[in-house]
Amino acid sequence: MNGVTPLLTRAQDSLVVVMDVQQKLAAVMPNGIREQLIERVNVLLTTANTLSVPIVVTEQYPTGLGHTEQALAEQLTAAVPVIEKTVFSAMNAADFVAHIEQSERKQIVLMGMETHICILQSALELQAAGYQVFVVEDAVSSRSKANQHNALQRMRHAGVIVTNVESVFLNGWVMRVGLSLKR
Numbered sequence: 001m002n003g004v005t006p007l008l009t010r011a012q013d014s015l016v017v018v019m020d021v022q023q024k025l026a027a028v029m030p031n032g033i034r035e036q037l038i039e040r041v042n043v044l045l046t047t048a049n050t051l052s053v054p055i056v057v058t059e060q061y062p063t064g065l066g067h068t069e070q071a072l073a074e075q076l077t078a079a080v081p082v083i084e085k086t087v088f089s090a091m092n093a094a095d096f097v098a099h100i101e102q103s104e105r106k107q108i109v110l111m112g113m114e115t116h117i118c119i120l121q122s123a124l125e126l127q128a129a130g131y132q133v134f135v136v137e138d139a140v141s142s143r144s145k146a147n148q149h150n151a152l153q154r155m156r157h158a159g160v161i162v163t164n165v166e167s168v169f170l171n172g173w174v175m176r177v178g179l180s181l182k183r
Helices: 022-028 033-048 095-101 115-128 145-157 165-179
Strands: 014-021 057-058 083-084 107-113 130-143 161-163
Touching: 014 033, 014 095, 014 115, 022 033, 033 057, 033 107, 033 130, 033 165, 057 095, 083 095, 107 115, 115 130, 115 145, 130 145, 130 165, 145 161
Parallel strands: 014 057, 014 107, 057 083, 107 130, 130 161
Antiparallel strands: none
């Protein structure tokens, strides 16, 4: 494999998907969860922007749930597609499928809300379509911790790679492009 570990992200193969981190949905997350999620997603968006990893954003029924949280929207360039959907799995939204196919990226890095609904269904369907799926455990949330835990376990058992923010960019993206980070 030429020194490439197949279970690590690679910047040149990755596509970041920020799923449904919207105002009204974020407002009903348990105390502290909203802030932590936004902070963790922002770390990955900053790194993705720095390394030119493409980003796609989805919004579930924005008329009712509002738009992407402002703190995240500030990180998005005009080139980032924001795809409105009224289905749980993003794979059932034609615009989403068109964007990921057009990107020609085979690693999908998922983060957002809610883990046990849209993240779960999208991850399983992306995997079934032949993508290598990474769900960023510390950048996803559900209103119920039990539902989130169950969904993460289901995805693990199905072969989805459940990872974390630092592993995505330190063990994958940054390491692969030869950048060094000072701590």
